[in-house]
Amino acid sequence: MNAALSSKTAPQPLGSGQSVSDRPVGLERPVDRKQLDTTHGVILYLEDITVSFDGFRAINKLNLAIDRGELRCIIGPNGAGKTTMMDVITGKTRLDTGTAFFGQTIDLTKLHEAQIAHAGIGRKFQKPTVFEELTVFENLELAMKMDKGIWTSLFFKLGGAQRDRIHEVLETIQLKEQAHRLAGLLSHGQKQWLEIGMLLMQEPQLLLLDEPAAGMTDEETARSGELFLSLAGKYTLVVVEHDMDFIKQISKKVTCLHEGSVLAEGTLAQVQNDERVIEVYLGR
Known part of the structure; x- marks a missing residue:
């Protein structure tokens, strides 16, 4: 394990006196968010993650720890493993080896x-996906975290608290x-913000955002940066992005991936001045 994932900072997957068989979460039962301890420390912990496709190692012993409330930017050249990493976190791709924990348990x-997704991880892809024939309000209403059973849906009536929540998200975005x-x-930027609002209606704790500034005007990009900074702290954000000006606006800590592993990590200035990053990604 690298220094960033030392025993002083890495979460302990099992509580004191708890055995592997006592782990509370598994495929045999639904996730209970009450079991998720994210009141402090690391909310996402990846250790020695390896993923291969037909002999190609897309992720190679990846170690990464994200603190609760952090806004982390992930950069790297095409093929560095950024998308595969998010696929692993969201369960779209199964890892070959390694450990991946959300919270402590x-x-x-x-x-x-x-x-x-139910446990509290939301993901936004690069291209916005909204219901274009519905209003902005209706999109947020449809995305609201609730029982989506057929009978509930047929007889559902929006309550005052739910309307307040939608208006709160409308203000936020x-x-x-x-x-x-x-x-x-x-506009393209507004659709991006709406999709982020739809994620917020699901009450996530961790947001994975894939190139959210792509295709935006300069004004939209700046407003997106302000939005992300306002969300950090209340939510944890992992932003995969190539726009270095946008990263400069929002970043406190940056991780550069290369060939499926962490190449460099630190402030943007530290990462930009790393000779290895310059060679494989930024150029001179």
């Missing part, structure tokens, strides 16, 4: 995608004035 390797506009009529 939730073993991500034992869960499928739906369970991981700065789309309150667009609440009754069809999502299909929004």
Whole structure:
């Protein structure tokens, strides 16, 4: 284990006196968020993760620890393993070897995608996916965390607290004035913010954001940076991005991946001045 994942900082997967068989989370039962201790310390812990596809090692003994409330930026050249890493975290791709924990007790390797989402991990892909024939308000209502059974859906009526929550998210993503506009009529940046709002309606604790600034105007990019900074602390954000100006706006800590492993980690200035990063990614 590298220094960043020393025993002083790495979460302990099992509580005192707890055996492997006592682990509370597995495929045989749904995830109980009450079991997720994220009140302090590390919320996401990856150790010695390895993933191979037809002999190609996309992830190679990857070690990564993300603190609760942190906004971490992930950079690296194409093929560095950034997308595969997020696929592992969300259960889309199964790892070959290694350990992946969410909080102190939730073993991500034992869960499928739906369970991981329910546990509190939300993911946004590069291309926004919203319901364009519905209004902004209706998109957020549809994304609300609730029982999605057929009978509940048929007889569901929006309550006062739920309306308040939607209005709170509208304020957060700065789309309150667009609440009754069809999502299909929004700008690219506004659709990105709406999709982030839809994730927030699911009450996540960790947000994985894949190139969220791609295709945005300079003004939209700056507003996105302000949004992410406002979310950090209340939520944990992992942002995969190539736009270095955007990263400069939002970053406190940056991790550069290369060939499936952590190449460098630190402040943006430290990473940008690392000769290895310059050679494989940034250039001179």
